[in-house]
Amino acid sequence: MTIEATQKKILLVGAGAVGSIYGWRLQQAGCSVSVVCRSNYKVVKESGFQIDSTFYGKDSFKPNAVFSSCKQAAEELPEGYDFILVCTKILPDILNPAIILKDCAVNEKSTIVLIQNGIGIEKYYAEMFPSNKLITSIAHVFTKQVKTGVISQVDQASLIFNVFKQNPDQIISEEENIILEEFKDFLTRGKVNAKIEENIQRERWVKIVWNISISPVSVLTVGSNTRELLDCPETRNLLLESMHEAIRVGEAVINKPLTDTPSTELPKQILDKVDNLPEPFYPSMMIDMQNKRPMEIQVIVKNVIDYANNLNINVPILQTMYALLALIQKKNLNN
Numbered sequence: 001m002t003i004e005a006t007q008k009k010i011l012l013v014g015a016g017a018v019g020s021i022y023g024w025r026l027q028q029a030g031c032s033v034s035v036v037c038r039s040n041y042k043v044v045k046e047s048g049f050q051i052d053s054t055f056y057g058k059d060s061f062k063p064n065a066v067f068s069s070c071k072q073a074a075e076e077l078p079e080g081y082d083f084i085l086v087c088t089k090i091l092p093d094i095l096n097p098a099i100i101l102k103d104c105a106v107n108e109k110s111t112i113v114l115i116q117n118g119i120g121i122e123k124y125y126a127e128m129f130p131s132n133k134l135i136t137s138i139a140h141v142f143t144k145q146v147k148t149g150v151i152s153q154v155d156q157a158s159l160i161f162n163v164f165k166q167n168p169d170q171i172i173s174e175e176e177n178i179i180l181e182e183f184k185d186f187l188t189r190g191k192v193n194a195k196i197e198e199n200i201q202r203e204r205w206v207k208i209v210w211n212i213s214i215s216p217v218s219v220l221t222v223g224s225n226t227r228e229l230l231d232c233p234e235t236r237n238l239l240l241e242s243m244h245e246a247i248r249v250g251e252a253v254i255n256k257p258l259t260d261t262p263s264t265e266l267p268k269q270i271l272d273k274v275d276n277l278p279e280p281f282y283p284s285m286m287i288d289m290q291n292k293r294p295m296e297i298q299v300i301v302k303n304v305i306d307y308a309n310n311l312n313i314n315v316p317i318l319q320t321m322y323a324l325l326a327l328i329q330k331k332n333l334n335n
């Protein structure tokens, strides 16, 4: 079955660095893409996003509609959006992340798609919206909002995804499979490297290996980019060692190696990939630290440590980094 992308209505909640890239690519594929903005509302409403990508080139992305709240977006389309992409930072230590959708995911027809980092993030949405279909995804995209409405992005964007099931043995229905294929088709038409991955939690753990190392080390070295982190032998080694700790936890949790090749090679593979990117990048946690915004330390670091503690796995590097990040977080939030 061929589904016309133009028939599809997408609502993007959290139109920052990541959201603007995937929204732009889906609009390029022919979907109608509306966005809910917060601090960048005025600028995006007036002139859209200005995007500079090493892979896709320079363009201006003008969403089909720009809203200042989910309520306004829902009023505009009472029959509901086909897909609601959630691209906010995920901060359960501050607020239940699913609350933001309560005004716009009211219609069961909407498939909620999470494009967010972290471990254990899906439960909030699954609990609050049990009747909606829920897709969880892993984004490799390297992007940053350099100033309001202006986005820079490195390399081709990819998205690995599947339907979230609380119990991994639950079968994906035929209807869900059609939605997955349709979403993949839109992304592919938008030149996103899209993949439906059977063991999506394994991919989440692979991504956490990136995040739990590069992001804290960048923040704790007062805002280093990946070139600086890799060129310094001490931080390079710290990245590798912290990745090995996270791999041990992930493999114990999912009860499987994280990769088909020996996962002891994963840290080096990640650093090689970072080394070969067209430009160095700053991780999103570092951008939050610089802007004194809350960092995703709960879902990226603390949840992994909690798993390690429950499984009696020693993670001294992750624990040390978390303690330092927790203080930075407290100080930023108190100011």
Ligand SMILES: NC(=O)C1=CN([C@@H]2O[C@H](COP(=O)(O)OP(=O)(O)OC[C@H]3O[C@@H](n4cnc5c(N)ncnc54)[C@H](OP(=O)(O)O)[C@@H]3O)[C@@H](O)[C@H]2O)C=CC1
Pocket (backbone or CB within 6 Å): 013, 014, 015, 016, 017, 018, 019, 036, 037, 038, 039, 040, 087, 088, 089, 090, 100, 115, 116, 117, 139, 140, 141, 142, 143, 144, 145, 283, 284, 296
């Ligand atoms: N940047 C990257 O390269 C990558 C990031 N990720 C993950 O993707 C997710 C998004 O990250 P990223 O795009 O970098 O983050 P950004 O901070 O750039 O974007 C998040 C956006 O969500 C908006 N937002 C937050 N709360 C609300 C709300 N209540 N109503 C409306 N808008 C809201 C923010 O608005 P405001 O500006 O007002 O805060 C901001 O525009 C995170 O989980 C991150 O870890 C994954 C892969 C790569």
Ligand SMILES: CC(C)(CO)C(=O)C(=O)O
Pocket (backbone or CB within 6 Å): 117, 139, 140, 141, 142, 143, 210, 211, 214, 215, 282, 283, 284, 285
């Ligand atoms: C791995 C990295 C650094 C880029 O994809 C990321 O996920 C982030 O910036 O949060």
